[in-house]
Amino acid sequence: MRIALGIVNRHMATEGFVQAIDTERYRERRLQAQYIAWSHQPGAHLVSAFLETPQSEGMYFAGPESDFRSNVNEQTGRSGEQVLATYETRHGGFPASPYWAHAYDATTILLSAIESVAVEEGDRLFIDRAALREKVGETAMNGLIGTISCDEFGDCGTGGMNIYHHTDTDITDVSRLPVVYVYNP
Numbered sequence: 363m364r365i366a367l368g369i370v371n372r373h374m375a376t377e378g379f380v381q382a383i384d385t386e387r388y389r390e391r392r393l394q395a396q397y398i399a400w401s402h403q404p405g406a407h408l409v410s411a412f413l414e415t416p417q418s419e420g421m422y423f424a425g426p427e428s429d430f431r432s433n434v435n436e437q438t439g440r441s442g443e444q445v446l447a448t449y450e451t452r453h454g455g456f457p458a459s460p461y462w463a464h465a466y467d468a469t470t471i472l473l474s475a476i477e478s479v480a481v482e483e484g485d486r487l488f489i490d491r492a493a494l495r496e497k498v499g500e501t502a503m504n505g506l507i508g509t510i511s512c513d514e515f516g517d518c519g520t521g522g523m524n525i526y527h528h529t530d531t532d533i534t535d536v537s538r539l540p541v542v543y544v545y546n547p
Contacts, residue, residue, distance in 0.1 A: 413534040423526045428537035430463040430506040437470045442506045460536055464519070467505035471498060471518060521547040 412418050430442035445466055449457055459465070475497035481488045501512045512518040526539035533539060 410534045413528060413536075414531055416531060418528050419531055421528050422542070423528060423536065423539065424523055425460060425526065425536060426464065427507060427520070427522060427524055428460055428526075428539075433463075433506045433508065434504065435467060435470055435506050436504045437474050445506065456535075463506035467507050467510060468518070470505065471501050471503070471510070475501075 431446065432441060432443065434441045435445075442463060445463070446456065449462070475494055476489055478497050479490055479493040481490075495516060498518070499512045499514070499516055501510060501518055503510050508520040508522065510518055510520060523545045524541045525543040525545075526536060527542045528539055
């Protein structure tokens with residue numbers, strides 16, 4: 363299998379960069395998979411634009427679970443569908459980052475931990491950092507992304523990863539690509 367590797371930052375994820383990756387060399391090399399690590403929201407634009415190209419058909423993509431609509435965050439009681447509806451009302455569209463549900467759950471974990479350890483004294487709020495880290499580390503909850511736990515290093519998540527197979531250039535939303543393999547440790 364031939365795989366393309368690349369790193370994208372917010373300055374590179376522009377129309378020019380999308381055109382640069384959509385070249386004859388992809389056809390010549392007959393790539394079957396592409397790995398692009400990106401930062402910030404422009405990466406989502408890059409992936410959607412690339413999925414529109416004929417060269418993307420047949421490629422495999424690795425990423426987190428991407429369809430969280432029916433999952434419910436137990437701390438807030440809101441489903442992915444409800445969170446997306448609120449987001450669309452406030453911002454006029456779907457979140458640009460594929461990690462929107464991860465951000466929602468991470469914020470919930472942090473705010474819940476702060477609420478548990480914060481101490482009010484008058485008009486001041488004190489948060490003991492060691493107590494906060496310990497509380498975050500104790501996390502075990504159902505979130506939009508699934509069952510979340512944290513390890514001894516403070517890394518929180520589900521640990522899962524999906525492999526998506528792109529077979530139709532009409533599908534440019536990664537969450538709509540068929541999942542061909544799920545890794546769950």
